[in-house]
Amino acid sequence: MMSNNRYSLGIVLVAIAVILLLGKLGVFHFLGWLLWPLLIFAAGAALHMLFFGKVLPAPVLIPGGILVTYSVIFFVCNLFSWHLMAYLWPGFIFGVAVGLYELHLYDRYAPRGVLTAAMVLAIVSAALFCMTLLLKLGVYFIAIGLLAAGIVLIMRRSGTW
Structure with a gap:
């Protein structure tokens, strides 16, 4: 013993x-430091589980979708760099769109405007993301375009210099 x-x-x-x-x-x-976004993800997943377990009503999907989306953004920034937030900030608008879309998807009594709001927010988020990329990386796109045009002109030459 x-x-x-x-x-x-x-x-x-x-x-x-x-x-x-x-x-x-x-x-x-x-x-x-690396895994703290999992706490936010867990909170969002818990809200989803409570809804699908029929403990909470469908509107709980809105914050659930928002939290899951935000946790992905934070995890990407933790892994790669918080400088990416300069490009990923429209994801915060997209998170609201995800939550509203989930409400529309799983609540048959959700108002008709919920889907419209989700789509508008998703489109606004995508447009802002594209504008951000264009403003931040536009010079690179122009340089690549000029490079491609120059290569095409060189390859199609009809004689010598």
Whole structure:
């Protein structure tokens, strides 16, 4: 009986030591820094599960869709760079469109304007995303276009210089 207690105590002490070392090495800080958007995702997923489990009514899908969409944006920014927010900010409008569209999709009594609002917000979000890309990356598009035109002109030459 005494040897089982020592064995269990030894496992507990080793586990505590490993957790302390991982904490000291910054593993938990890194995971928390990288994975905090999962908390937002979990909240959105929980709202969806409560609706599909018939615990909450359909309007809960609006914040659920918003939270899931925003968590994806935050996770992408965490993985690659928060400078991407300069391009991804229309996704916040798109998140509202997702929530409204889910309400339209799963609530047969949703007002007719919900689908219209979702589509308008999605189109506005897409237009703002395209405008942002054009403004931020427009010079590159122009340069690629000029490069392509120059290559076509060079390939079609009808003689020497």
